[in-house]
Amino acid sequence: MAKEISGWSTCDYNHNVTFFYNLVGKKISEEWTTRDSVVIGLGLTVCLIVVLANLLVMVAIFMNQRFHFPIYYLLGNMAAADLFAGIAYVNLMLNTGPWTSTLTKEQWYIRGALIDISLTASVANLLAVSVERHQSIFTMRLHSTMSKRRVVLVIVCIWAVAIIMGLVPSTIWNCECDLKDCSTVAPLYSRRFLIFWAVLNLLTFFIMVAMYTRIFIYVRYKSRYASRHTSEMRHNQAVVNLMKTISMVLGAFVICWTPGLMTLLLDGLLGKDSNANSYEKFCLVIAECNSLVNPIIYSLRDDEMRMTFKSILCCLCRRNAGQQRERSPVETFSPEPKETLVCVQKSEDQTACMERNNKEDSWTMQGL
Structure with a gap:
């Protein structure tokens, strides 16, 4: 008995993962159920879509010269964080259920660290985007x-x-x-760390929301005094449209991650009394959906991004079709920019593409 009591106050690194799960009362499944198999199958499918969609965003920003501005580099980095999140979720699902008991503590920590890194990178990216927008918009510049x-x-x-x-x-x-400080959601994590981490992220959310609210008020105030027939009015509209897109990204992130962060906060404050294990999986699913939301927002709000997506997919389709027939070495190794241009010109949006290229260099982003 004395040995058991002393174990609560001394460091003993010989305990395995199962010990900590039993300690906090979190049950590890002993065998796979049909429900578990369906959840993992759907989860892996969603993760694959997340990885491919965000990879498409990154390639689009790299290929299109019109996206070579700080704001789009940061949004591309956010897509990289979402892509990383997709990989982290794949690792989580391949090391969950009955497989959890086979993990070493190092493997378990890596599983959690990948999720932590992806979330922190996304939050830091959003904060950097908000600072960039504040710097540019209060000087009434698009970029x-x-x-x-x-x-x-x-x-x-x-x-x-x-x-x-x-x-x-x-x-x-x-x-x-x-x-005694072990979490019920993440049994090897300290409850005090979960409180610190959740509060830090929630405060960052509130700061960004307040910053964007101030920016919107300022932009609308300036727009009232701009003539409808001047380039300043078009510029202001472009700023507002870009702000709307970024705000949708921020709003989706806050909506998807707030339930999970609140779960961690309650678990850190209340421990077993929070009953966090009964709904943590639902919060994790909602958080996973956020990595899929941003590419959808870009494609719906940004005409230029949507056109770039189409050109990339067009090139991939034509390249796959071309591999099925014999091609000359010149065709096979032709430079990628020329191939992309051909795909854009031969797409069904040829007229829109030509009109866009013939316009003056000022980009109003009306499709945002």
Whole structure:
């Protein structure tokens, strides 16, 4: 008995994953059920779509010169975070259910760290986007004058912070030395860390929402005094449209992740009394859906992005069709930009594409 009591206050790194699950009363399934198989099958399908959709966004931003601005680099980095989230969810599903008991503590920590890194990267990206919008819009510019070198530095810092936050629970802030502090949702995590992490992310959400609200009020105030027949009015409308798209991305992120963060907060504050295990899986599904929402928002709101998506998919279809017949070496290794241009010109949107290319260089983004 004395040994059991001392185990609650001393560090014993010999405990396995099953010990911590039994400690907090979280049951590990002993065999696969039909429901588990269906959930994993659907989850893996969604993850595959998430990875492909966000990869398409990244390729579109890379290929289209009109997207080579700081705001789109940051949105592309957000797509990379969503793609990473899709990979993290795949790893989670391949190491859940009865497989959980076979995990070592290191494997379990890696499983959780991947989710933490993807969320932190997304939040940090949204914060960077809000700062970029604040800097550019309060000077009434469509895009900020941030240099590419500075954008790269910001992106590197975002991933550095995300990786650090993902490693914290496995290195310095877990419950292996204080078993009474173990979480019921993530049994090896410290409840105090979950409180810190959830509160930090929720505060970041509130700051970004307040910042965007202030930006919207400012833009609408300035737009009232702009003539409807001037380039300033067109510019202001472009700013508003881009802001709407970004705000939809932020709103979707807040809606999808707030239930999960509130679950972690309640688990950290109340422990077993929160009954968090009864609804944590639903919150995880909602959070996973967020990684699929952003590409849908881009395709529905941004005509230029949608046209780029079509050109990429057109090229892929033509390339796959061309592989089924013999092709000359020149065709096979023709430069990609020329091939893309041919696909765009031969698509059903040829007229719209030509009109877009013949317009003056000022981009109003009316389709946003």
